[in-house]
Amino acid sequence: MDVEIIESAGELINVYDIEPCRYHKRGLEKSNRFYQAKIDSRYMKSGERDFTKLPNLYIITILPYDPFGENYMMYQIINQCLEVPGLEYKDGLRYIYFNTTGKKGGSPAIRELLQYFQNSTETNARSERLQRIHEHVKKVKVLPEVREEFMRLDDIIYYEREEADQNRAVQDILELLEDCGEVSEELKNKIKVQTDKKTLRRWHKLAARAESLEEFKTKM
Known part of the structure; x- marks a missing residue:
């Protein structure tokens, strides 16, 4: 796509x-x-x-x-x-x-489209429009230039390492915060979308020292 x-x-x-x-x-x-x-x-x-x-x-x-x-x-x-x-x-x-x-x-149409993007199978191509897209995707996938990897191996390794490091940092912060009480979905989402390493390190230190969730949210 x-x-x-x-x-x-x-x-x-x-x-x-x-x-x-x-x-x-x-x-x-x-x-x-x-x-x-x-x-x-x-x-x-x-x-x-x-x-x-x-x-x-x-x-x-x-x-x-x-x-x-x-x-x-x-x-x-x-x-x-x-x-x-x-x-x-x-x-x-x-x-x-x-x-x-x-x-x-x-909208319902956007939701349907995003479900197809998330899992591009024939089962998820529910509407006529998505069925046309799916047929086109199947044809494109067999082209020689498409069968080759779009990303170089070093790019893949880099992004996977970055993602793994971020996920580990987020999980460590959430585990520390759970000792203070139940973490809201809103706070979880704000932590999960943070990609800056310095900010995540600062939040990790803050989560280790905070005596309550309110203190963490105020200082983050």
């Missing part, structure tokens, strides 16, 4: 870049910012000064985890004015994060 879709009507109007991400990625937001800049540079000719020709860009990331810990199926991010929240800022950029484990928001 690593796809770039170009929509045009004489002139280029919209570009949709869809990218699945199997692993917890550190700095996900800044990674997408860098990725967006690379895409934009492809659609502006060298020396071009008419920036109205730059298409609207939708960066769509599909994740098997919740990137923000709020349990939504879908997060849409746009730039806005802090002083005037309702002010329309027409930069044509939107980030969309799909969380295949989310429960809130979205």
Whole structure:
């Protein structure tokens, strides 16, 4: 599902870049910012000064985890004015994060689609649209260039080690906090989505010293 879709009507109007991400990625937001800049540079000719020709860009990331810990199926991010929240800022950029484990928001169609992304089997291709996608996926999978690994072995090892380290750190923090009482799902989610190693180390020390969950939440 690593796809770039170009929509045009004489002139280029919209570009949709869809990218699945199997692993917890550190700095996900800044990674997408860098990725967006690379895409934009492809659609502006060298020396071009008419920036109205730059298409609207939708960066769509599909994740098997919740990137923000709020349990939504879908997060849409746009730039806005802090002083005037309702002010329309027409930069044509939107980030969309799909969380295949989310429960809130979205729609029945989005929920069905995310279930298919999480487990892309014929059984989960329940609607006619998903059946068409599944047929296309089966055809693409047998192409020689697709059968090869997209990621180099060292990339796979790196991300798996990063994910394992993060999971271990999160589990250690939660085990310490459970000594203070029952940890809420909201607090668990906030800890689980944290990918910064320094922050996790600080939270680990805080969890070891905290005498209550309220003290931990206040100081975290």
